[in-house]
Amino acid sequence: MSKKVYAGHAVxxxxxxxxxxxxxxxxxxxLSPSYINQIESNQRPVTAAVLLAISRxxxxxxxxxxxxxxxxxxxxxxxxxxxxxxxxxxxxxQDLKNATTHAPAFAHAFLRLYGAVRRLEERRVAHDDAxxxxxxELDGEARNLAPYEEVRDHFHYIDNYVDxxxxxxxxxxxxxxxxxxxxASAILVRHLRERHDIAVDTAPADEPDAPLLQxxxxxxxxxxxxMLEPASRSFRLAALIARFEQSELIDxxxxxxxxxxxxxxxxxxxxxxxxxxGALILPYRRFARLARETRHDLDLLGAMTxxxxxxxxxxxxxxxxxxEKGVPFxxxxxxxxxxxxxxxxxxxxxxxRYGGACPVWNVxxxxxxxxxxxxxxxxxxxxxxxxxxARSTSTxxxxxxxxxxxxxxxxxxxxxxxxxxxxADGLDLKSARMSPLGVNCRICPRSACPERAFPPLGREIxxxxxxxxxxxxxxxx
Numbered sequence: 001m002s003k004k005v006y007a008g009h010a011v012x013x014x015x016x017x018x019x020x021x022x023x024x025x026x027x028x029x030x031l032s033p034s035y036i037n038q039i040e041s042n043q044r045p046v047t048a049a050v051l052l053a054i055s056r057x058x059x060x061x062x063x064x065x066x067x068x069x070x071x072x073x074x075x076x077x078x079x080x081x082x083x084x085x086x087x088x089x090x091x092x093x094q095d096l097k098n099a100t101t102h103a104p105a106f107a108h109a110f111l112r113l114y115g116a117v118r119r120l121e122e123r124r125v126a127h128d129d130a131x132x133x134x135x136x137e138l139d140g141e142a143r144n145l146a147p148y149e150e151v152r153d154h155f156h157y158i159d160n161y162v163d164x165x166x167x168x169x170x171x172x173x174x175x176x177x178x179x180x181x182x183x184a185s186a187i188l189v190r191h192l193r194e195r196h197d198i199a200v201d202t203a204p205a206d207e208p209d210a211p212l213l214q215x216x217x218x219x220x221x222x223x224x225x226x227m228l229e230p231a232s233r234s235f236r237l238a239a240l241i242a243r244f245e246q247s248e249l250i251d252x253x254x255x256x257x258x259x260x261x262x263x264x265x266x267x268x269x270x271x272x273x274x275x276x277x278g279a280l281i282l283p284y285r286r287f288a289r290l291a292r293e294t295r296h297d298l299d300l301l302g303a304m305t306x307x308x309x310x311x312x313x314x315x316x317x318x319x320x321x322x323x324e325k326g327v328p329f330x331x332x333x334x335x336x337x338x339x340x341x342x343x344x345x346x347x348x349x350x351x352x353r354y355g356g357a358c359p360v361w362n363v364x365x366x367x368x369x370x371x372x373x374x375x376x377x378x379x380x381x382x383x384x385x386x387x388x389x390a391r392s393t394s395t396x397x398x399x400x401x402x403x404x405x406x407x408x409x410x411x412x413x414x415x416x417x418x419x420x421x422x423x424a425d426g427l428d429l430k431s432a433r434m435s436p437l438g439v440n441c442r443i444c445p446r447s448a449c450p451e452r453a454f455p456p457l458g459r460e461i462x463x464x465x466x467x468x469x470x471x472x473x474x475x476x477x
Contacts, residue, residue, distance in 0.1 A: 008042040009104045011054070015040075018058065029053050042101050072157065073100045073107050075350045075382075080114045082443040082457050115149065147264035151271055152343065154257055160344040161320040162275055164249050165242075169279035172245070179286050180305045185230060188237040192222070196244050200237065202226050208398045212236055227398060231308040238277035246276055275318070282307055282315040288326050291316060295422035296327065298373065298389070298411075309393055313411045317344045327417045330386075332410045334363060341407065347414060348384055352440040359451045360435050363410035366390040370406075375423050377415065379434040381445050386437075387424050388412040447475035 015025045015036075026036040031050070038044040054060060074096045081090060091099075100107045173179055176187055192198040201223045203210035213236045214223045222240055224233055242250070250272045259265045282305060294300045301312045310333065319326030328346035334357070335341060343351050357363070362376040369392070376388040389412055395405040418424035438444030441453045450470045455461045460476040 007046045008040040009101065011036070011046060012040045014054065014058065014060065028057055071348050073104065073111070075348075076111050077107060079350075079352075079439060079443050080111060083114075116146070147259070147261055147267050150259060150261075150264045151267045154259075154268065155271065155344060159320040159346045160318050161346075162253060162272065163321065165246060165253070165272060165276050166279045166284055166318070166321065168246060168249060169242075169276050170283040170285065172241075173280050173283040173286075178280065179283055182306060184234045184281065184306060185237060188234060188241065192237065192241065196220075196241075198222055198240075198244075200224065213240065215240065229308065231306060231311060234281055234306075235274075235277050235308075235311065238280045239273045241280065242273040242276035246273075250276075278311060278315050278318070281305075281311065284319065284321060285324070287315060288319050288324065291319070291326060292420070295420060297422045298391070309391060310409060313409050314342070314344070316411065317346060320346050327413050327420055329411050329413050332363065334408050334410070336367060336406060338364065347386070347412075348382070349386060349412065350380060350382075350439045357440055358438045358444070359441075359453065360437055360449070361410070362388055362390040362435075363408050366392040366408040366410075367406065370394070373423060375427070377427065377429070377432050377434050378437040380437050381439070385415040385434055386412045387415055387418045387421060387427075388437075389423055 015022070018025070020028070022036050022040070023033050026033045029036075029050070030053075035044070039046055039050070074093070077096050077100065078093075081096075176191060178184055178187055181187060189200045192200060197220055198215075199219075199221045201221055203214075203223050203225050205226065208225075208227060210223070210225045212225050212228060212232070215221070216223070222237070224236060228236065250269055253272060254265050254268050257268060259268060287305070290304065291301060294304070296316065298309060298312055301307070302309055305312070307315070313329075313331050316326065317329045317331035320328065330345035330347045330349040330351075331342070332340055332344070332351065333342040338357060340351070340357070345351065351357075361378070362374045366372075366374055371392070374390045376390070377385065378388050379385045388410065390408060390410045392406060392408050394407075397404050413421065415429055418427070418429055436446055436449065438446055438449070441455075442457050444452070444456055446452075447456075447459075452471050455475060462474045462476055463472065464474070
Protein backbone atom coordinates (compact mmCIF):
# COMPACT_ATOMS: atom_id res chain seq x y z
CA MET A 1 0.00 0.00 0.00
CA SER A 2 1.40 3.41 -0.92
CA LYS A 3 2.20 5.83 1.89
CA LYS A 4 -0.29 8.67 2.35
CA VAL A 5 1.32 12.09 1.95
CA TYR A 6 0.27 14.79 4.40
CA ALA A 7 1.87 18.02 3.18
CA GLY A 8 -0.56 20.66 4.34
CA HIS A 9 2.21 23.05 5.36
CA ALA A 10 3.80 22.80 1.89
CA VAL A 11 0.47 23.51 0.16
CA UNK A 12 -0.19 26.42 2.53
CA UNK A 13 3.28 27.88 1.89
CA UNK A 14 2.69 27.73 -1.87
CA UNK A 15 -0.68 29.43 -1.56
CA UNK A 16 0.62 32.18 0.72
CA UNK A 17 3.64 32.86 -1.52
CA UNK A 18 1.21 33.29 -4.42
CA UNK A 19 -0.80 35.75 -2.31
CA UNK A 20 -4.04 33.76 -2.73
CA UNK A 21 -6.84 33.08 -0.28
CA UNK A 22 -8.09 29.53 0.11
CA UNK A 23 -11.15 30.48 -1.96
CA UNK A 24 -9.07 31.89 -4.83
CA UNK A 25 -6.61 29.01 -4.63
CA UNK A 26 -9.35 26.38 -4.73
CA UNK A 27 -11.11 28.14 -7.61
CA UNK A 28 -7.91 28.09 -9.71
CA UNK A 29 -7.61 24.35 -9.07
CA UNK A 30 -11.33 23.64 -9.58
CA LEU A 31 -11.57 22.27 -6.05
CA SER A 32 -13.78 23.18 -3.13
CA PRO A 33 -12.46 25.59 -0.45
CA SER A 34 -13.37 23.08 2.27
CA TYR A 35 -11.21 20.42 0.57
CA ILE A 36 -8.22 22.79 0.44
CA ASN A 37 -8.81 23.68 4.09
CA GLN A 38 -8.77 20.00 5.05
CA ILE A 39 -5.53 19.43 3.10
CA GLU A 40 -3.80 22.42 4.70
CA SER A 41 -4.86 21.28 8.18
CA ASN A 42 -3.62 17.74 7.39
CA GLN A 43 -7.07 16.25 7.87
CA ARG A 44 -6.75 14.76 4.38
CA PRO A 45 -3.69 13.58 2.43
CA VAL A 46 -2.52 15.29 -0.74
CA THR A 47 -3.38 13.07 -3.69
CA ALA A 48 -1.28 12.71 -6.84
CA ALA A 49 -4.05 14.42 -8.81
CA VAL A 50 -3.93 17.49 -6.57
CA LEU A 51 -0.12 17.66 -6.78
CA LEU A 52 -0.26 17.48 -10.56
CA ALA A 53 -2.96 20.15 -10.66
CA ILE A 54 -0.86 22.50 -8.51
CA SER A 55 2.21 21.77 -10.63
CA ARG A 56 0.43 22.49 -13.93
CA UNK A 57 -1.62 25.47 -12.76
CA UNK A 58 1.17 27.35 -11.02
CA UNK A 59 4.16 26.00 -12.98
CA UNK A 60 5.82 24.49 -9.91
CA UNK A 61 8.21 21.56 -9.66
CA UNK A 62 6.28 18.68 -8.11
CA UNK A 63 9.47 17.58 -6.35
CA UNK A 64 8.91 20.60 -4.08
CA UNK A 65 6.38 18.49 -2.19
CA UNK A 66 8.59 15.41 -1.99
CA UNK A 67 11.11 16.68 0.58
CA UNK A 68 9.58 15.04 3.62
CA UNK A 69 11.76 15.93 6.60
CA UNK A 70 9.13 14.87 9.17
CA UNK A 71 11.18 11.99 10.58
CA UNK A 72 14.30 14.11 10.88
CA UNK A 73 12.63 17.00 12.65
CA UNK A 74 10.83 14.61 15.00
CA UNK A 75 14.15 12.89 15.81
CA UNK A 76 15.81 16.25 16.47
CA UNK A 77 12.91 17.31 18.71
CA UNK A 78 13.11 14.06 20.70
CA UNK A 79 16.82 14.60 21.27
CA UNK A 80 16.32 18.19 22.40
CA UNK A 81 13.42 17.28 24.68
CA UNK A 82 15.55 14.64 26.44
CA UNK A 83 17.18 17.55 28.26
CA UNK A 84 16.32 17.48 32.01
CA UNK A 85 14.98 21.03 31.75
CA UNK A 86 11.91 19.51 30.07
CA UNK A 87 11.41 16.81 32.71
CA UNK A 88 7.72 16.20 33.30
CA UNK A 89 6.81 17.84 29.99
CA UNK A 90 7.78 15.01 27.65
CA UNK A 91 5.33 15.05 24.71
CA UNK A 92 4.39 11.79 23.05
CA UNK A 93 5.72 10.76 19.67
CA GLN A 94 2.34 11.57 18.15
CA ASP A 95 2.42 15.05 19.71
CA LEU A 96 5.82 15.66 18.11
CA LYS A 97 4.57 14.48 14.73
CA ASN A 98 1.53 16.72 15.01
CA ALA A 99 3.67 19.74 15.91
CA THR A 100 6.06 19.07 13.04
CA THR A 101 3.27 18.47 10.53
CA HIS A 102 0.97 21.33 11.53
CA ALA A 103 3.57 23.91 12.56
CA PRO A 104 6.91 23.09 10.89
CA ALA A 105 8.17 26.68 11.19
CA PHE A 106 7.56 26.59 14.95
CA ALA A 107 9.36 23.22 15.24
CA HIS A 108 12.40 24.59 13.42
CA ALA A 109 12.32 27.77 15.50
CA PHE A 110 12.27 25.68 18.69
CA LEU A 111 15.28 23.65 17.51
CA ARG A 112 17.15 26.82 16.58
CA LEU A 113 16.47 28.34 19.99
CA TYR A 114 17.41 25.16 21.85
CA GLY A 115 20.62 24.88 19.83
CA ALA A 116 21.57 28.43 20.80
CA VAL A 117 20.87 27.68 24.47
CA ARG A 118 22.95 24.50 24.33
CA ARG A 119 25.91 26.30 22.76
CA LEU A 120 25.71 29.01 25.39
CA GLU A 121 25.75 26.39 28.14
CA GLU A 122 28.69 24.54 26.59
CA ARG A 123 30.66 27.76 26.35
CA ARG A 124 29.77 28.67 29.92
CA VAL A 125 31.09 25.33 31.18
CA ALA A 126 34.23 25.59 29.04
CA HIS A 127 35.01 29.03 30.41
CA ASP A 128 34.17 28.02 33.98
CA ASP A 129 33.31 31.18 35.88
CA ALA A 130 33.72 33.63 33.02
CA UNK A 131 30.93 36.15 33.20
CA UNK A 132 29.66 36.97 29.73
CA UNK A 133 26.38 38.68 29.01
CA UNK A 134 23.71 36.79 27.08
CA UNK A 135 23.75 39.43 24.36
CA UNK A 136 27.49 39.06 23.85
CA GLU A 137 27.20 35.29 23.81
CA LEU A 138 24.47 35.30 21.18
CA ASP A 139 26.40 37.79 19.05
CA GLY A 140 29.53 35.64 19.27
CA GLU A 141 27.60 32.53 18.26
CA ALA A 142 26.10 34.31 15.26
CA ARG A 143 29.58 35.25 14.07
CA ASN A 144 31.32 31.93 14.68
CA LEU A 145 29.74 28.53 15.32
CA ALA A 146 26.10 29.09 14.39
CA PRO A 147 26.58 29.86 10.67
CA TYR A 148 28.27 26.52 10.03
CA GLU A 149 25.58 24.64 11.92
CA GLU A 150 22.84 26.59 10.17
CA VAL A 151 24.26 25.69 6.74
CA ARG A 152 24.82 22.08 7.75
CA ASP A 153 21.21 21.80 8.90
CA HIS A 154 20.04 23.40 5.66
CA PHE A 155 21.70 20.70 3.56
CA HIS A 156 20.48 18.05 5.99
CA TYR A 157 16.86 19.00 5.41
CA ILE A 158 17.10 19.16 1.61
CA ASP A 159 18.60 15.64 1.41
CA ASN A 160 21.93 17.19 0.40
CA TYR A 161 20.64 17.51 -3.17
CA VAL A 162 20.41 20.77 -5.17
CA ASP A 163 18.57 20.02 -8.39
CA UNK A 164 19.30 23.09 -10.53
CA UNK A 165 23.00 23.08 -9.70
CA UNK A 166 23.28 19.33 -10.17
CA UNK A 167 21.70 19.41 -13.63
CA UNK A 168 23.83 22.38 -14.70
CA UNK A 169 26.97 20.51 -13.66
CA UNK A 170 25.83 17.40 -15.54
CA UNK A 171 25.26 19.44 -18.69
CA UNK A 172 28.67 21.13 -18.46
CA UNK A 173 30.41 17.81 -17.75
CA UNK A 174 28.88 16.29 -20.88
CA UNK A 175 29.92 19.28 -22.98
CA UNK A 176 33.51 18.95 -21.76
CA UNK A 177 33.45 15.13 -21.96
CA UNK A 178 34.96 15.21 -18.48
CA UNK A 179 33.72 12.02 -16.79
CA UNK A 180 36.45 9.50 -15.85
CA UNK A 181 39.09 11.29 -17.93
CA UNK A 182 42.72 10.95 -16.88
CA UNK A 183 43.36 14.46 -18.21
CA ALA A 184 40.44 16.02 -16.31
CA SER A 185 42.62 18.75 -14.81
CA ALA A 186 43.98 19.69 -18.23
CA ILE A 187 40.43 19.91 -19.63
CA LEU A 188 39.36 22.21 -16.81
CA VAL A 189 42.48 24.37 -17.19
CA ARG A 190 41.75 24.76 -20.91
CA HIS A 191 38.09 25.59 -20.21
CA LEU A 192 39.03 28.32 -17.71
CA ARG A 193 41.46 29.83 -20.21
CA GLU A 194 39.17 29.71 -23.24
CA ARG A 195 35.85 30.55 -21.55
CA HIS A 196 36.93 32.94 -18.81
CA ASP A 197 40.42 34.11 -19.81
CA ILE A 198 41.79 32.72 -16.54
CA ALA A 199 45.27 31.21 -16.46
CA VAL A 200 46.13 28.38 -14.06
CA ASP A 201 49.57 28.19 -12.45
CA THR A 202 51.24 26.05 -9.79
CA ALA A 203 52.83 27.49 -6.66
CA PRO A 204 56.65 27.54 -6.65
CA ALA A 205 58.51 24.60 -5.12
CA ASP A 206 59.78 26.81 -2.29
CA GLU A 207 56.19 27.55 -1.17
CA PRO A 208 54.94 24.18 0.14
CA ASP A 209 52.54 25.95 2.53
CA ALA A 210 50.80 27.91 -0.23
CA PRO A 211 46.97 27.90 -0.17
CA LEU A 212 45.24 25.06 -1.98
CA LEU A 213 44.01 27.64 -4.49
CA GLN A 214 44.59 31.35 -4.66
CA UNK A 215 42.92 33.53 -7.28
CA UNK A 216 44.40 36.86 -8.31
CA UNK A 217 41.44 38.75 -9.78
CA UNK A 218 43.62 41.54 -11.17
CA UNK A 219 45.97 39.25 -13.08
CA UNK A 220 43.20 36.65 -13.65
CA UNK A 221 45.50 33.87 -12.49
CA UNK A 222 44.53 30.89 -10.30
CA UNK A 223 47.49 29.37 -8.47
CA UNK A 224 47.19 25.81 -7.16
CA UNK A 225 49.28 24.24 -4.41
CA UNK A 226 51.76 21.72 -5.77
CA MET A 227 50.84 19.50 -2.82
CA LEU A 228 47.39 18.73 -4.27
CA GLU A 229 46.67 15.21 -5.45
CA PRO A 230 45.25 14.98 -9.02
CA ALA A 231 41.68 14.40 -7.77
CA SER A 232 41.88 17.39 -5.44
CA ARG A 233 43.40 19.52 -8.17
CA SER A 234 40.45 18.81 -10.47
CA PHE A 235 38.01 19.50 -7.65
CA ARG A 236 39.53 22.93 -6.87
CA LEU A 237 39.39 23.91 -10.54
CA ALA A 238 35.78 22.72 -10.81
CA ALA A 239 34.80 24.79 -7.76
CA LEU A 240 36.42 27.83 -9.37
CA ILE A 241 34.33 27.24 -12.50
CA ALA A 242 31.21 27.18 -10.31
CA ARG A 243 32.14 30.58 -8.96
CA PHE A 244 32.18 32.14 -12.41
CA GLU A 245 29.48 30.17 -14.21
CA GLN A 246 26.86 29.39 -11.56
CA SER A 247 26.80 32.53 -9.41
CA GLU A 248 23.19 33.31 -10.38
CA LEU A 249 21.88 29.86 -9.41
CA ILE A 250 23.94 29.88 -6.23
CA ASP A 251 22.83 33.37 -5.20
CA UNK A 252 19.19 32.45 -5.78
CA UNK A 253 19.50 29.31 -3.65
CA UNK A 254 21.19 31.25 -0.84
CA UNK A 255 18.49 33.94 -0.99
CA UNK A 256 15.65 31.42 -0.79
CA UNK A 257 17.34 29.59 2.12
CA UNK A 258 16.83 32.67 4.31
CA UNK A 259 20.02 32.49 6.38
CA UNK A 260 20.27 34.78 9.37
CA UNK A 261 23.76 36.16 8.86
CA UNK A 262 26.15 37.23 6.13
CA UNK A 263 28.59 34.61 7.36
CA UNK A 264 26.07 31.80 6.91
CA UNK A 265 25.30 33.01 3.41
CA UNK A 266 28.98 32.98 2.51
CA UNK A 267 29.47 29.53 4.03
CA UNK A 268 26.54 28.22 2.00
CA UNK A 269 27.83 29.91 -1.16
CA UNK A 270 31.17 28.12 -0.72
CA UNK A 271 29.38 24.82 0.00
CA UNK A 272 27.34 25.17 -3.18
CA UNK A 273 30.47 25.82 -5.23
CA UNK A 274 31.91 22.61 -3.81
CA UNK A 275 28.64 20.82 -4.51
CA UNK A 276 28.82 21.87 -8.16
CA UNK A 277 32.45 20.73 -8.34
CA GLY A 278 31.53 17.24 -7.15
CA ALA A 279 28.64 17.05 -9.59
CA LEU A 280 30.82 18.27 -12.46
CA ILE A 281 33.49 15.64 -11.87
CA LEU A 282 30.96 12.88 -11.12
CA PRO A 283 27.88 13.78 -13.24
CA TYR A 284 24.62 12.39 -11.90
CA ARG A 285 23.36 9.85 -14.43
CA ARG A 286 26.73 8.45 -15.52
CA PHE A 287 28.04 8.14 -11.98
CA ALA A 288 24.75 6.70 -10.67
CA ARG A 289 24.79 4.09 -13.44
CA LEU A 290 28.42 3.19 -12.69
CA ALA A 291 27.62 2.95 -8.98
CA ARG A 292 24.83 0.46 -9.69
CA GLU A 293 26.99 -1.58 -12.08
CA THR A 294 29.86 -1.85 -9.59
CA ARG A 295 27.42 -2.42 -6.71
CA HIS A 296 28.81 0.66 -4.99
CA ASP A 297 32.35 -0.69 -4.69
CA LEU A 298 34.07 2.35 -3.18
CA ASP A 299 37.61 1.52 -4.26
CA LEU A 300 36.59 0.48 -7.76
CA LEU A 301 34.54 3.64 -8.23
CA GLY A 302 37.56 5.72 -7.27
CA ALA A 303 39.85 3.79 -9.64
CA MET A 304 37.42 4.06 -12.56
CA THR A 305 36.61 7.76 -12.16
CA UNK A 306 39.89 9.13 -10.81
CA UNK A 307 38.04 10.66 -7.86
CA UNK A 308 39.21 10.40 -4.27
CA UNK A 309 37.51 8.13 -1.76
CA UNK A 310 35.97 11.15 -0.02
CA UNK A 311 34.65 12.53 -3.31
CA UNK A 312 33.09 9.16 -4.16
CA UNK A 313 31.45 8.76 -0.73
CA UNK A 314 30.15 12.32 -0.67
CA UNK A 315 28.72 12.04 -4.18
CA UNK A 316 26.95 8.77 -3.34
CA UNK A 317 25.15 10.57 -0.51
CA UNK A 318 23.79 13.20 -2.95
CA UNK A 319 22.15 10.87 -5.49
CA UNK A 320 18.61 11.88 -4.55
CA UNK A 321 17.23 13.32 -7.79
CA UNK A 322 13.43 12.92 -7.87
CA UNK A 323 12.48 10.01 -10.10
CA GLU A 324 16.11 8.85 -10.39
CA LYS A 325 17.13 8.29 -6.78
CA GLY A 326 20.07 6.09 -5.94
CA VAL A 327 20.59 4.15 -2.73
CA PRO A 328 19.99 6.61 0.15
CA PHE A 329 23.28 6.88 2.03
CA UNK A 330 24.44 8.80 5.05
CA UNK A 331 27.98 10.22 4.91
CA UNK A 332 30.21 11.81 7.50
CA UNK A 333 33.81 12.77 8.08
CA UNK A 334 35.33 12.90 11.57
CA UNK A 335 38.74 13.80 12.97
CA UNK A 336 40.72 11.87 15.57
CA UNK A 337 39.02 13.73 18.42
CA UNK A 338 35.60 12.65 17.15
CA UNK A 339 34.66 16.09 15.84
CA UNK A 340 32.24 15.83 12.91
CA UNK A 341 33.72 17.80 10.00
CA UNK A 342 31.00 16.86 7.50
CA UNK A 343 27.69 15.06 7.84
CA UNK A 344 24.99 14.48 5.25
CA UNK A 345 22.17 11.98 5.17
CA UNK A 346 19.51 10.81 2.78
CA UNK A 347 18.53 8.15 5.35
CA UNK A 348 16.74 8.13 8.69
CA UNK A 349 20.10 7.70 10.43
CA UNK A 350 20.22 10.04 13.42
CA UNK A 351 23.40 12.06 13.89
CA UNK A 352 24.06 13.65 17.25
CA ARG A 353 23.49 17.39 17.14
CA TYR A 354 24.92 17.92 20.64
CA GLY A 355 27.70 15.97 22.32
CA GLY A 356 29.77 13.08 20.97
CA ALA A 357 28.81 10.15 18.76
CA CYS A 358 28.14 6.55 19.79
CA PRO A 359 31.44 4.79 20.68
CA VAL A 360 30.11 1.46 19.30
CA TRP A 361 29.98 2.90 15.78
CA ASN A 362 32.75 1.56 13.54
CA VAL A 363 33.69 5.01 12.23
CA UNK A 364 35.83 5.44 15.38
CA UNK A 365 37.51 2.05 14.91
CA UNK A 366 38.63 3.03 11.39
CA UNK A 367 41.55 5.02 12.83
CA UNK A 368 42.96 1.79 14.28
CA UNK A 369 42.94 -0.07 10.94
CA UNK A 370 44.22 2.28 8.22
CA UNK A 371 43.35 1.63 4.57
CA UNK A 372 40.84 -1.08 5.44
CA UNK A 373 37.11 -0.74 4.81
CA UNK A 374 35.30 -1.83 7.97
CA UNK A 375 31.82 -3.31 7.67
CA UNK A 376 29.29 -3.25 10.50
CA UNK A 377 25.64 -4.17 10.89
CA UNK A 378 24.06 -1.83 13.41
CA UNK A 379 20.65 -1.14 14.84
CA UNK A 380 19.54 2.26 16.09
CA UNK A 381 17.20 2.63 19.08
CA UNK A 382 14.24 3.21 16.72
CA UNK A 383 14.75 -0.34 15.38
CA UNK A 384 16.08 0.69 11.95
CA UNK A 385 19.04 -1.44 10.87
CA UNK A 386 21.99 -0.14 8.87
CA UNK A 387 24.94 -1.39 6.89
CA UNK A 388 27.78 0.84 8.09
CA UNK A 389 31.06 1.22 6.20
CA ALA A 390 34.05 3.09 7.62
CA ARG A 391 37.49 3.89 6.28
CA SER A 392 40.36 6.12 7.39
CA THR A 393 42.11 8.56 5.09
CA SER A 394 45.25 10.58 5.63
CA THR A 395 47.25 13.45 4.23
CA UNK A 396 51.02 13.05 4.48
CA UNK A 397 52.96 15.78 6.29
CA UNK A 398 54.84 18.28 4.14
CA UNK A 399 57.94 18.48 6.33
CA UNK A 400 59.65 16.68 9.20
CA UNK A 401 57.95 17.11 12.56
CA UNK A 402 54.55 17.92 11.10
CA UNK A 403 51.64 15.71 12.10
CA UNK A 404 49.91 13.53 9.57
CA UNK A 405 46.32 14.67 9.07
CA UNK A 406 44.03 11.69 9.49
CA UNK A 407 40.25 11.46 9.19
CA UNK A 408 37.67 8.70 9.19
CA UNK A 409 34.92 8.50 6.60
CA UNK A 410 31.63 6.81 7.37
CA UNK A 411 29.02 5.87 4.79
CA UNK A 412 26.03 3.57 5.14
CA UNK A 413 22.47 2.71 4.20
CA UNK A 414 19.55 0.77 5.58
CA UNK A 415 20.02 -3.01 5.53
CA UNK A 416 17.17 -3.36 3.05
CA UNK A 417 19.57 -2.01 0.38
CA UNK A 418 22.43 -4.35 1.32
CA UNK A 419 21.89 -6.51 -1.77
CA UNK A 420 23.00 -3.56 -3.88
CA UNK A 421 26.24 -3.07 -1.92
CA UNK A 422 29.22 -5.31 -2.70
CA UNK A 423 30.64 -4.74 0.79
CA ALA A 424 27.68 -6.68 2.25
CA ASP A 425 28.51 -9.87 0.34
CA GLY A 426 29.01 -12.79 2.71
CA LEU A 427 27.10 -11.20 5.59
CA ASP A 428 24.23 -13.14 7.13
CA LEU A 429 21.69 -10.34 7.13
CA LYS A 430 18.95 -12.41 8.74
CA SER A 431 20.67 -13.91 11.75
CA ALA A 432 23.85 -11.84 12.16
CA ARG A 433 24.20 -9.99 15.44
CA MET A 434 23.44 -6.30 15.11
CA SER A 435 25.67 -3.85 16.95
CA PRO A 436 23.43 -1.78 19.26
CA LEU A 437 24.11 1.77 18.06
CA GLY A 438 22.81 4.97 19.61
CA VAL A 439 22.82 8.66 18.77
CA ASN A 440 25.05 9.51 21.71
CA CYS A 441 25.28 8.63 25.39
CA ARG A 442 23.31 11.63 26.64
CA ILE A 443 20.05 10.41 25.06
CA CYS A 444 20.74 6.71 24.43
CA PRO A 445 18.11 4.46 26.04
CA ARG A 446 20.45 1.43 26.18
CA SER A 447 20.99 1.25 29.93
CA ALA A 448 23.24 -1.85 29.86
CA CYS A 449 25.76 -0.62 27.27
CA PRO A 450 29.32 -1.45 28.48
CA GLU A 451 30.75 1.48 26.48
CA ARG A 452 28.55 4.16 27.99
CA ALA A 453 30.68 7.25 28.66
CA PHE A 454 28.27 9.06 30.98
CA PRO A 455 24.68 8.74 32.24
CA PRO A 456 21.74 9.64 30.02
CA LEU A 457 20.13 12.99 30.73
CA GLY A 458 16.99 12.89 32.83
CA ARG A 459 17.60 9.35 34.14
CA GLU A 460 18.52 8.46 37.70
CA ILE A 461 21.62 6.37 38.32
CA UNK A 462 22.48 4.00 41.13
CA UNK A 463 25.92 3.32 42.63
CA UNK A 464 26.51 0.07 44.54
CA UNK A 465 29.59 0.22 46.81
CA UNK A 466 29.68 -3.60 46.91
CA UNK A 467 29.57 -4.13 43.16
CA UNK A 468 31.68 -2.64 40.38
CA UNK A 469 30.93 -3.29 36.74
CA UNK A 470 32.59 -2.04 33.57
CA UNK A 471 30.46 1.08 33.90
CA UNK A 472 30.60 2.35 37.52
CA UNK A 473 26.85 3.00 37.73
CA UNK A 474 23.56 1.54 36.63
CA UNK A 475 20.71 3.44 35.08
CA UNK A 476 17.42 3.10 36.88
CA UNK A 477 14.56 1.90 34.66
